[in-house]
Amino acid sequence: MEKKKTIVVCAYHNVGYRCLEELLRQDADVAMVFTHDDSPSEEIWFASVRELAERHGIPVMTSDINLKENIELLKELAPDLLLSFYYRNMIREEVLEIPRLGALNLHGSYLPKYRGRVPVNWAVINGERETGATLHYMVAKPDAGDIVDQEKVAIEFTDTAFDVFNKVTEAAVKVLGRSYQPLIEDRAPRIPMDLAAGSYFGGRKPADGRIDWQKSAVEIYNLIRGVTHPYPGAFTSLNGKKILIWSARPTEGQGEPGRIVSSTPLLVGTGSGLLQIERLQEEESDELDATSFAGQTDLTGSSFGAN
Missing domain, CATH: 3.40.50.170 (Formyl transferase, N-terminal domain)
Incomplete structure (x- = not known):
């Protein structure tokens, strides 16, 4: 044998x-x-x-x-x-x-x-x-x-x-x-x-998940779904705090890149189209759906990614 x-x-x-x-x-x-x-x-x-x-x-x-x-x-x-x-x-x-x-x-x-x-x-x-x-x-x-x-x-x-x-x-x-x-x-x-x-x-680092709001809503959506759970996540900033965006989808419309144009639903302007955010998380806090997040955060006139 x-x-x-x-x-x-x-x-x-x-x-x-x-x-x-x-x-x-x-x-x-x-x-x-x-x-x-x-x-x-x-x-x-x-x-x-x-x-x-x-x-x-x-x-x-x-x-x-x-x-x-x-x-x-x-x-x-x-x-x-x-x-x-x-x-x-x-x-x-x-x-x-x-x-x-x-x-x-x-x-x-x-x-x-x-x-x-x-x-x-x-x-x-x-x-x-x-x-x-x-x-x-x-x-x-x-x-x-x-x-x-x-x-x-x-x-x-x-x-x-x-x-x-x-x-x-x-x-x-x-x-x-x-x-x-x-x-x-x-x-x-x-x-x-x-x-x-x-x-x-090449490889990716967590820092590569930073969102560039000048890109189109589809491009940002692809980044989010490409690094969402169980990966480190796509992120931006709001009022000086890091925000992780775990789920979103592109939709029609237009707004200044990064500018929040609506809180319910949570719509954000991009380089082309709007991004509707569905789940997000302020660093060191719990992950929330967009409605709950908007209910406890003043989003009036705010922009994601602003210094």
Whole structure:
């Protein structure tokens, strides 16, 4: 009987959890899992890869896979495949060369579009109508290796980044599910990636959620739904206080950018159109619906974002 192929997995977040689940469902021989310790400064709303691996008796490492001692460990394990699912560290070329059948990554976009960090958030912020999940070979350049398989998902105009992330997670599991056997049998396709047809985006910081009221109502709406819960949120200021806007929608009309033109409903002027705010929060206070907020705050003649 042929010896089972040995897999090393680098994984984190829901995509990592669900893809590790899929490997276990397919009876993969997962020899080790590299994951991350949760950050105390981050809202942990996703499932634990570490706990899943431990439940199945799989050794877990939370130190960086690129450390010298971990590279030596990998050489001893001599895995056939290395699979990465939302692992946050760039994996060095020296590591990528170890697995006999290659090292692959599951990326949360329809590559080559949205290479780089937080691709789901960027796709929503930029008003895209679709994105996807892509399984590709890893090379030194990020998200640039040959494609094995990919699956598109639709982005509805009312979807938040969280909604889209859940769709992408399901697409990722589907892609891995149909690619695993071809990979371990060394017959998976390799489709060269046309980087010129795509785009690269860097990571986002909470500070990048600041609203520019000169932009259109649709653009601001896309930012809000792209960083709303469980992400840090889009924000502005009012009377010298930081205000987080969690839910809004664009509507017809016009007003000076940032100027509150109505308190019930709460309508704000933008560079093009009006934004109707539905849920918001003064920093250090509770999140409120717009009616409740307007009832306890004097909005007469006020503007968001004014100094």
